[in-house]
Amino acid sequence: MKAGRSAFDVALDWNGATAYVTTADAGALVPFDTASGAVGTPLTTGAYPLAVALTPVPVR
Numbered sequence: 001m002k003a004g005r006s007a008f009d010v011a012l013d014w015n016g017a018t019a020y021v022t023t024a025d026a027g028a029l030v031p032f033d034t035a036s037g038a039v040g041t042p043l044t045t046g047a048y049p050l051a052v053a054l055t056p057v058p059v060r
Helices: none
Strands: 007-012 018-023 028-033
Touching: none
Parallel strands: none
Antiparallel strands: 007 018, 018 028
């Protein structure tokens, strides 16, 4: 599992299936499948994302 050289913060989704890691060097939020360690498509955030927060349950 690789998030970049400057992984800063991590948050789990409501069921723990995906971990989201902020990477300051890439300006992105990188999703990881927690079961397999597979890296998902990074989400562009802009310069130097330093924190991440998720809702505790799915919003419907």
